[in-house]
Amino acid sequence: MMEFGTDGIRGAFPAEISPETAFSLGVSLKNVLDGREILVARDTRPSGEILEQFLLAGLVQAGLQPRRLGI
Numbered sequence: 001m002m003e004f005g006t007d008g009i010r011g012a013f014p015a016e017i018s019p020e021t022a023f024s025l026g027v028s029l030k031n032v033l034d035g036r037e038i039l040v041a042r043d044t045r046p047s048g049e050i051l052e053q054f055l056l057a058g059l060v061q062a063g064l065q066p067r068r069l070g071i
Contacts, residue, residue: 009025013045013047013051014047017047017051019050019051019053019054020054022051022052022054022055022058023054023055023057023058023061024058025055025058026054026055026056026057026058026059026060026061026062026064027058027059027061027062028058028062029058029059029062029064030059030062030063030064033059033064034063034064037067038059038064038065038066038067039066039067039069040052040055040056040059040066040067040068040069041069041070041071042070042071043071044071048071052068056068
């Protein structure tokens with residue numbers, strides 16, 4: 001099973017990692033994740049919820065069907 005973790009993407013919110021960055025990441029993951037089960041979880045930082053929402057929106061925009069796991 002392929003796993004993707006946020007420890008590979010780091011930066012200050014929102015200056016370096018913005019909602020738009022999360023959305024773009026979601027859209028771009030289609031090439032890698034198409035046809036695979038996509039599970040999205042988040043941490044408890046204040047930025048976690050908004051970044052999760054934008055990532056999910058990008059994944060759905062790309063035609064993928066992610067499953068939200070919550071915290």
